[in-house]
Amino acid sequence: MHDFEHHLLAVNGIQLSLYSTGPADGRPVWLLHGFPECWYSWHQQAQALARAGYRVLIPEMRGYGQSSAPAEPEAYALLTLCADIQAAMDHLGHDHVCVIGHDWGAPVAWHLALLEPQRVRVLGAMSVPFGGRPKRPAIDIMREANAGRFNYILYFQEPGVAEAELDANIERSLRLLLSDLGDALLREKPADSRMLDELDADPALPAWCDEAEFAIYRRTLANGFRGPLNWYRNFARNWQDTESLAGRQIEQPTLFLVGEQDPVARLEAYTLKRMAELVPRLEQHRLGNCGHWLQSEQPARVNALLADFLDRHYPGTKTPG
Known part of the structure; x- marks a missing residue:
């Protein structure tokens, strides 16, 4: 069992909460969580990577936990979120890194x-x-695609609307999103519906999350859902900000993992099919009998795939080149 160190960094105009483990001179691996996750969702990968000699860094992303959570939606633009991590890497002197992201951490x-x-x-x-x-x-x-029917991302757009529902009972909201994500995201209903209506009033935790682990998730959202929801309110701004990146390919060796039962995979089916055109050095795996929270649902499988990939492209015992 590896102990985690905790740091509070002043970077990019915010306080960034950062957990780390592994040898101080190990090659850096950054693990970025998504919505509505927490840094601890990576703990099993972090421990395996630390044993393999890597230095593992897991931030609480902007809006979560002990990291700053500005009120303004525009404070969560994609390039600003990237700048948080870039500034943290600068602070720690990381010139060569591996970055792995899940859910919103992936973009x-x-x-x-x-x-x-x-x-x-x-x-x-x-x-x-x-x-x-x-x-x-x-x-x-x-x-255009969802005219007249509910779509969770459209539901998240108006500040205050989704917060009113999700913050009314943070524990129930979080339990439902972790245990019944498909119903929460994909249930057919009218456009003016709320997200969690008609779902279980007293949901159980998924098999992969015990009460002790859930308590860490719950603490991460102690200040409510506003910051995490603000990530969804910048699609137009992100499109404008990334004009200079249009047409660019991902040139690095890249590992992509997705659960066969992941509702997000259903929503992103077209992108999944054409991704190899944009990521020429892509290796991808679909995990059977697995949903959205794959690093928690199938940690042994995810760890094995990461270990094999990193052994070939970023071995932890060699000096960065």
Whole structure:
């Protein structure tokens, strides 16, 4: 069992909470969590990577836990989220890194690879594929495709609306999102519905999450869902900000993992099919009998795939080149 060190870094105008483990001179591996996760979702990967000689860094992303949570949606623009991690890497003197992201952490990882091709030597992403910059903002496409029916991302757009529902009972909301994500995201209903209506009033935890682990998730959201929801409110801004990255490929060796039962994979089916065109050094695996929270649902399988990939492309016992 590896102990985790905790740091509070003043970077990019915020306080960034950062957990780390592994030898101080190990090659850095950054693990970026998604919505509504916490740093501890990576603990089994972190311990395996630390045993293999890597220095593992797991931030509480902006809006979560002890990291700053600005009120303004624009404070969560994608390139700002990337800048948090870039500034933390600068602070720690990391010139060569591996970055791995899950869920919303994946778009941050994808874009760090585009922005920092010399620093980000190896890339991993889980659940959310890379589709490049669309010809127009994705939120406009979503509005057209979901006219008259509920879509959770559209539901998240108006500040205060989703917060009112999710914050009314944070524990129930979080339990439902961890245990019944498919119903929460994909249940067919009218556009003016709420997200968690008609779902279990007293949901059980999923098999992979015990009460002690859930308590860490719960503490991460002690201040409510506003900060995490603000990540979803910048699709138009992100599209504008990334104009210079249009048409760029991900050139690093890249591992992509997705659960066969992941509802996000259903939503991203088209992007999954064309991702190899944009990521020429891609290795991808679909994990059977696995949903969205794959690093928690199947940690042994995920750890084995990471170990094999990193052994070939970023061995922990060698000096960074």
